[in-house]
Amino acid sequence: MKILLVEEDSRIAAYLNQGLSEAGFCVDLRRDGNQGLHSALTEAYDLVVLDVMLPGLDGWDALGAIRRAGRDVPIMLLGTRDEVDDRVKGLDLGADDYLLKPVVFDEFLVRTRTLLRRGNPGEFGTMRLADLELDLLRRRVTRSGTRIDLTAKEFSLLELLLRRQGEVLPRSLIASQVWDMNFDSDTNVIDVAICRLRSKIDDPFDVKFIRTVRRMGYVLEGPECN
Template sequence: MKILIVEDEHKTGDYLKQGLSEAGFVVDLVRDGLDGLHQALTNEYDIVVLDIMLPKLDGWQVLKGIRQGYKQMPVLFLTAHDQIEDRVKGLELGADDYLIKPFAFSELLARIRTLLRRGKYHDPEHLQIADLELDLLRRRVTRSGKRIDLTAKEFTLLELLLRRQGEALPRSLIASQVWDMNFDSDTNVIEVAMRRLRAKIDDDFEPKLIRTIRGMGYVLEIPEK
C-alpha cells in the first residue's frame, strides 16, 4: 500500500516516513502543499496524510484540489489545529479523518488501517497464491502450512509480488515501491533480495512461483504445466 505524507516539519515528516515504512507501507514524503497536491494528482496513492499549516498551499487548499481532481483516496489530517471548527471544516471539505498533534504513532497506524479497510479501498487481510499465504494483519507468511520468517523488506517485496501476481514487474518499479529509490543498474540489491526471498519461499517447495524475466524483472505466478 502506498502513502503520501505532506508535512513541512522535518523531524515529524522523517519520523512518519520511517515508522510507516517499517510498518510495511511504501511512503512518499513532500514538504510543501504545492508538491503535495502535484503528487496526489499525478500518482496513485492508497491514502494521504496531510498537515494543515504548509508552505505554498495550506492543507485546506490541497484537500480541495485533490477532491476537485476527482481523486477519492482517503485523506487523514494530522495537525496541531485542535479546534472543533477546524475538525468540522476538514471533514466538510472531504477529509476522512482528523488526528491532533501530538499523537501516538500506534493510533495513527490504527486509523490508517481502518481507512484502508473501508469501501473501495478495502485492504485484504490475506493474500494468497497456490499454497503460499501472507497475513497482512499479523505479518505472517506460510507455505504448505509452514511458517516462513521474512525481514521487513522481504515481506514488503513479497506483498508487492502477491498484489500484482501474474504481472511482469520491472526492476525500476520494484526499486521505487520497495526501496523508495530510483533504479541504478550498477546495484544488485534487487537481485540479492529476490534470491533470498526465493530461497525462503521456493527452494523447498513446488511449484516454483517466482520467475525471472530476462532483461526486465520478475513475475509471481503459478507456472503452466
C-alpha cells in the same frame, strides 16, 4: 501501497516516513502545500496525509482543492489544535480523519490501515498461491500452514509478485514499486532481496514459485506453470 505525506516539520516528517516505510508502504514526502497539492492531483495515491499548518498553501485549502478536483482518495489531517471546530471543519471539507499532534506512531499506523481498508475494500484480505498465503491485514505469511517471518521490504516484494503473478517483472519496476528508487544496473539490491525471499518461501519446499527470467526479471508462478 503508496502514501503522500505532506508535512512541514522535518522531525515529524522523518519520523512518519521511516515508520511507514518500515511498515512496507511507499511514501512520497512533500514539505509545503503547493507541492503536496500538485502531487495529489497529478499522481495516484492510496492515502494522503496532510499537515494543517503548511507553508504556501495550508492543509485546509489543499484539502478543499483536492476534493473540488473530484479526487476521492482517503485524506488524514494532522493538526495541533484539539478543538471540535477544527475537526468539524476538516470533515466538512472532505477529510476522512483528523489526528492530533504529537503523533503516536502506533495509533497513526492503525488509523492509516483503517483508512486504506475503507478506501480499498479487498486490499486487506488474504492473497494465495497454492499453499502460500499472505495476510495483508496482519502482515503474516504462511506456506503449508508454516509461519514465515519476513522483513517489511520482503513482505512488500512478495505482495508485488503475488499481485502480478504470472507476469515477468523487470528489476526497474521492482525497484520503483518496493524501494521507491530508480534502478541502477550496478546495484544488486533486487537480486539479493529475491535471493533472501526465495530462501524463506521456496528453498524449504519441493515446489518453487519464484523464477528468474534471464535478462528480463522475475516472475511468481504456481506449480502448474513450472
